[in-house]
Amino acid sequence: MSQQFEESPETAIENSGIARVIPCRKLEVFDSIKWLALAINDYKRAPVISLTYGLIFTLIPWLIFYLIDSTGWYMIIFPAMVCFMLIGPYLAAGLYDVAWQFEKKNKPSFRHSLKAMSRNAVNEWGFAILLMVLMIFWLRIASLIHALYPAHEAYTLSSLAPFLLVGTLVGVGLTVLVFFITAFTQPILLERRVDLATAVLTSMNAVWLNKRAMFFWAFVICLSVFIGFVTFFLAFLVIMPIIGYASWHGYIDTIEVKRERTYE
Numbered sequence: 001m002s003q004q005f006e007e008s009p010e011t012a013i014e015n016s017g018i019a020r021v022i023p024c025r026k027l028e029v030f031d032s033i034k035w036l037a038l039a040i041n042d043y044k045r046a047p048v049i050s051l052t053y054g055l056i057f058t059l060i061p062w063l064i065f066y067l068i069d070s071t072g073w074y075m076i077i078f079p080a081m082v083c084f085m086l087i088g089p090y091l092a093a094g095l096y097d098v099a100w101q102f103e104k105k106n107k108p109s110f111r112h113s114l115k116a117m118s119r120n121a122v123n124e125w126g127f128a129i130l131l132m133v134l135m136i137f138w139l140r141i142a143s144l145i146h147a148l149y150p151a152h153e154a155y156t157l158s159s160l161a162p163f164l165l166v167g168t169l170v171g172v173g174l175t176v177l178v179f180f181i182t183a184f185t186q187p188i189l190l191e192r193r194v195d196l197a198t199a200v201l202t203s204m205n206a207v208w209l210n211k212r213a214m215f216f217w218a219f220v221i222c223l224s225v226f227i228g229f230v231t232f233f234l235a236f237l238v239i240m241p242i243i244g245y246a247s248w249h250g251y252i253d254t255i256e257v258k259r260e261r262t263y264e
Contacts, residue, residue: 025256029213034253046098049098049109052110053094054236095113095244096245096248120194124189180208184207188202188203210254
């Protein structure tokens with residue numbers, strides 16, 4: 001179980017000069033297993049809404065695959081990913097709203113969940129644009145690495161190894177940065193009327209102070225996405241809503257509030 005600090009909650013980011021940082025609790029390494037158990041219970045309590053969101057998360061990669069396979073136009077990957085980065089936070093906010101309604105002892109509805117993003121619309125869309133910019137930045141770096149590959153070289157493992165190594169290291173580094181930024185930003189923006197900078201710094205602070213627990217959670221997410229890919233995205237019908245609900249439970253288990261809250 002997570003443990004609350006006996007004294008004032010600790011923050012790794014202090015006096016940033018940009019925005020305030022909401023303190024966090026200290027997590028145990030495997031606390032995310034508890035979040036998943038609670039998320040599975042949420043899924044069972046709202047199967048229709050959960051399957052609806054799961055279907056959307058499944059149809060999007062199916063559509064991208066179909067367009068690429070039928071047209072052979074691989075450049076469509078870029079605009080498709082941009083659109084998904086803009087739509088993704090909206091869909092995640094809907095899942096968070098369902099779990100939040102259960103926490104408040106209310107009956108969730110799909111219509112209510114669709115309105116979730118409007119509570120803090122400007123900062124929510126700002127967050128989506130931030131993710132899009134990071135994705136574009138990564139694509140530009142990937143293009144640069146590819147451009148540096150000598151045109152006369154044959155595609156062998158030994159010739160590709162340096163570029164694969166550089167690309168992997170850059171990709172891992174950017175993925176870690178994105179995880180720090182995104183781990184708790186979306187639910188903070190949904191529940192609290194704070195600015196984007198406060199939400200992002202709070203997320204980064206919470207991940208930094210709970211590195212082992214949060215990187216185990218990142219491993220769980222990566223494993224879940226991998227399962228989704230090897231099942232040709234069919235597993236996303238169940239996996240994506242559960243990850244969404246678990247992320248909400250992780251947020252309320254981690255970020256401090258002035259009064260006790262429950263999420264059983």
